Amino acid sequence: MIIFNYETDFKLVNEDKIRNWISLCIADYGFKEGEINYIFCDDEYLLKLNKEFLQHDTLTDIISFDYTVGKEIGGDIFISVERVEENAKMYSQNTDNELNRVIIHGILHYFGFKDKTLNDANNMRDQEAICLQKLI
Template structure:
């Protein structure tokens, strides 16, 4: 089950379609959907989590806590709407495109994809682009 929760004024449009899109990606990657919670927040909220749980005193667009069990994907995905908005401007893409990228990025981590090395990052970006193309 995928749920969308809001700690900010922002509200996703088209939650049912996005939920189905995320579910399809999970299945396509050979996993089963468990309980996935998206929490949309602001920079300050996410910075507090970053300091408290990861000991990083930096702004970020996403923090995901992976509770997956075997092939069942479970987790909490925190997204800073402010950071996504700024990144969209920086990368000169639409806010919707950047939000889609962040939504699927967390799921891809749960499916075993990494992004710390250049090669892993390239594969992650390729997968993100593939799934974003499925939204059109």
């Protein structure tokens, strides 16, 4: 079950479409959908989590807490809408496209994809692109 929560004024325009897309990606990678909570928030909210749980004093667009067991995907994915908007401007991207990339990025981490090394980050971007093509 995919649940969208909001800690800011932001709200997804088409929750059902996004939910169905995420479910499709999960199934296509051979996983089963468990409980996945998306929490859309602001920079301040996410920075607090980053400091408290990861000991990082930096802004970020996403933090995902993975509760996956075996092939059942589950977790909490926190997304800073402010950071997504800033990143979209910085990389000359459409804000909706950048948001969708970040939404699926958290799920890809649950599949085991990493992004700490250049090689891993490139692979992550490739996987994001594959998933984004499925969003119709």
